[in-house]
Amino acid sequence: MPRLILMLILGLAVSGCGRLPSLPGSGLFVRDRPASALPYRATLIAEDGSDRFQVAVEDGGAPLAATRESVRFPATRHCLRRTGSSHAEWVAVPGTPEAWQAMRDGQGRSIYSGRCTGR
Numbered sequence: 385m386p387r388l389i390l391m392l393i394l395g396l397a398v399s400g401c402g403r404l405p406s407l408p409g410s411g412l413f414v415r416d417r418p419a420s421a422l423p424y425r426a427t428l429i430a431e432d433g434s435d436r437f438q439v440a441v442e443d444g445g446a447p448l449a450a451t452r453e454s455v456r457f458p459a460t461r462h463c464l465r466r467t468g469s470s471h472a473e474w475v476a477v478p479g480t481p482e483a484w485q486a487m488r489d490g491q492g493r494s495i496y497s498g499r500c501t502g503r
Contacts, residue, residue: 424451428458435500437462437472440493448484455484455496462500469502 424446430437439459443451460470475497477483486494 424454426451426454426458428462430462435466437498437500439496439498440489441496442493444492445494448486451494452484459496459498463502467500467502469500471500471502472498473501474498
């Protein structure tokens with residue numbers, strides 16, 4: 385009986401991991417954030433269960449090289465959660481996969497599209 389109670393307490397304690405705010409200086413319960421602040425605010429847009437996604441970034445018309453990490457971070461996080469792999473294939477200029485193509489929306493944001501290719 386004491387073993388059962390101990391296992392239940394341990395199971396409850398572990399099930400809360402990652403749900404509490406970070407304790408200052410402890411490194412415990414840290415949320416997934418980039419190591420340094422990203423230069424532009426980006427938002428992931430994806431349907432539940434879909435490997436396809438879009439990332440909208442408020443970049444003020446900055447070139448891709450300046451916005452790449454702000455776009456890549458939410459996509460990587462989505463792909464890791466969705467497929468277990470961080471690999472994403474971006475909509476790009478044909479023959480040049482590193483030249484991601486962006487569209488502009490009505491709010492002045494750049495929209496980059498891609499899909500998770502892991503598994």
